Structures are given as structure tokens and as C-alpha cells.
Amino acid sequence: MSESDRIFSQPLDHVADFTFNEDVARVFPDMIKRSVPGYPTIVENIGVLGARFAQPGSRLYDLGCSLGAVTQALRRHVKTDGCRVxxxxxxxxxxxxxxxxxxxQDAMYQELLPAELVEADILQMDFQxxxxxxxxxxxxxxEPERRLELLQRIRQALLPGGALILSEKLRFADAAEHELLNELHLDFKxxxxxxxxxIAQKRTAIENVMRPDTLEEHRERLAQAGFSKVVLWFQCLNFASLIALP
Structure with missing residues (x-):
């Protein structure tokens, strides 16, 4: 179902800002596997983490689900009665x-959690x-100025004992550390x-639409949003995933 990512393989007269359009959707599994170190491990273990935090009859949100890799992992791993993704x-x-x-996935597995897909702007959603x-x-x-607002609304929707799993590309305040990890990421690509x-054309396409934060900025914003504990559970080069607890 997925094709090899060749979107930026030919010289472009104008490199437009990156969008999740049909061209990207067609090659996205290949693109993200070759661009994000540790991505398969993160996705599979979000399913494992979901099994720990799921509660009977509860909702599990996959926000910015793209092609549904996390949704599929949650459906495989969560066995709690009455849950839906x-x-x-x-x-x-x-x-x-x-x-x-x-x-x-439905054709390959039995007893999967039900999944519902919603086309919406998560900044406008009323989370249940x-x-x-x-x-x-x-x-x-x-947009950086909207991130706290989103996290606050997520925090308000989380049940006691629930969790937010936040995976992000990181930047680093220390210039030498940032340069090293950035170069290692380029080596990975x-x-x-x-x-x-x-690599150059993709960087041009994405630099105006993806603005990473430092780990410290993530921790501070999550605390501002009302989360009581933030745990770094995974990092590979300049990509990381956090568990934030209410």
C-alpha cells in the first residue's frame, strides 16, 4: 500500500512548505521509517503503554493520527473491556x-478495539x-503559542490514572549538543x-511548519498545563517520547 519516498529526489524550482497531502500520504510509512530514528519502537510501545493506562469503557485518543500506526498499536495491545480508539x-x-x-488490520486480527476516525482540527475539538x-x-x-492551550484541554479531559504520551523531535539549548545530534540524524537519513x-529540499519544506522545543521547554509547558509528573521513557538521537501524568 505504501510507495518509496521520492518526493524530494528531483531538483525543485520552488520548495513549498510541507503539507500532509496525497503525495505524502502515499509514501508516508517509508518516509517516517527512514527519517525518524526509533519510530517503530515508539509506536509499538505506545500500544504497550496504552494497555497499562486504559480503563474499562474509556476513550483512547490518537491526535494527529496520520495513517493510524498508533491507532493500530493500541488496537492490538489494549484488551481492557469497552475501550475504543x-x-x-x-x-x-x-x-x-x-x-x-x-x-x-481488521482482516488480519480478531477481537481488536473499535476505532473511529475523525477529520478535525485538534485545536478546535471538544475532548471527551x-x-x-x-x-x-x-x-x-x-503553532507554538497554541501548544499550552491544547495541553491544558487534554489535561482537563484525562481521567485520574490516565496519561498523555508525547513524542517529539527535540532541539537542544547547548549548541554543541544540538549540532552533534543534528549531524547524527543526517547520518541516519x-x-x-x-x-x-x-535532505536539503525536505529541510527547506519543513523548517517553517515544524518547530521543535527543548526537553526542558516540554517539561515546563506540561507542568503549566497541570501535569504532575513527566517521565522521559524513550530517546534516540534528537527524537524522544514522554509520559505525562495528571
Whole structure:
């Protein structure tokens, strides 16, 4: 169902800002696997974490679900009675393909959690009480001045004993550390077959739409939003995932 990512393989006269359109949806599994170190481990273990925090009859949100990798992991791992996964994305192209992936999963497995897909802007959503929220490489695409507001609304919707799983690309306040980890990330991309042209054009496309924070900024904002505990459970190069507890 997925094609190889060749979107930036030819010189472009103008590199437009990155969007999650049909071209990206078609190659997204290949793109993210070759671009985000540790991505399969993060996704699979969000399913494992979901099994710990799920509560009977509760909702599990996958916000910015794209093609539904986290939704699929939650459906596989969570066995708690009455739970359902709600995947939300503002890209119709991504959701159309997500439905195909979920249908294929339904054909392969039995006794999966029910999943509902919603096309919406998560900044405008009215979140219902929930046991788990996954923001998997989504917050970094939200305008920085809107991030706290979103996290506050998620915190208000979380049930006692629930959790937010937040995965993000990081930047680093220490210039030498930032440079080293950035260069190692570029090495990761080169090792996965991306050319210098592809790397450069992708960087141009994404630099205005994805604005990473430092780990310290994430911790401070989550505390401001009302979370009592933040645990770094995974980091690979400049990509990390946090558990935030109410």
C-alpha cells in the first residue's frame, strides 16, 4: 500500500512548505521509517503503554493520527473491556489511507478495539473524558503559542490514572549538543538512502511548519498545563517520547 519516498529526489524550482497531502500520504510509512530514528519502537510501545493506562469503557485518543500506526498499536495491545480508539487528523488524504490500513488490520486480527476516525482540527475539538492521549510527532506542527492551550484541554479531559504520551523531535539549548545530534540524524537519513538533495529540499519544506522545543521547554509547558509528573521513557538521537501524568 505504501510507495518509496521520492518526493524530494528531483531538483525543485520552488520548495513549498510541507503539507500532509496525497503525495505524502502515499509514501508516508517509508518516509517516517527512514527519517525518524526509533519510530517503530515508539509506536509499538505506545500500544504497550496504552494497555497499562486504559480503563474499562474509556476513550483512547490518537491526535494527529496520520495513517493510524498508533491507532493500530493500541488496537492490538489494549484488551481492557469497552475501550475504543479515536483517531483524529485534519488531512483528508491521510485519513482516507488510514481507513484502508485499519480495514486491512481488521482482516488480519480478531477481537481488536473499535476505532473511529475523525477529520478535525485538534485545536478546535471538544475532548471527551479519556484514559490515554497520544500526541505522536504532532505538537511540533502546532503553532507554538497554541501548544499550552491544547495541553491544558487534554489535561482537563484525562481521567485520574490516565496519561498523555508525547513524542517529539527535540532541539537542544547547548549548541554543541544540538549540532552533534543534528549531524547524527543526517547520518541516519543518509544511511537510509536519502541523497543530499533530498535532505536539503525536505529541510527547506519543513523548517517553517515544524518547530521543535527543548526537553526542558516540554517539561515546563506540561507542568503549566497541570501535569504532575513527566517521565522521559524513550530517546534516540534528537527524537524522544514522554509520559505525562495528571
Amino acid at each position: 479515536i483517531g483524529v487528523d485534519n488531512s483528508a488524504a491521510m485519513l482516507a489511507r488510514c481507513r484502508e490500513y485499519l480495514s486491512a 473524558p479519556c484514559a490515554l492521549v497520544a500526541l505522536n510527532f504532532t505538537l511540533q506542527f502546532i 543518509r544511511a537510509n538512502g536519502y541523497s543530499e538533495l533530498e
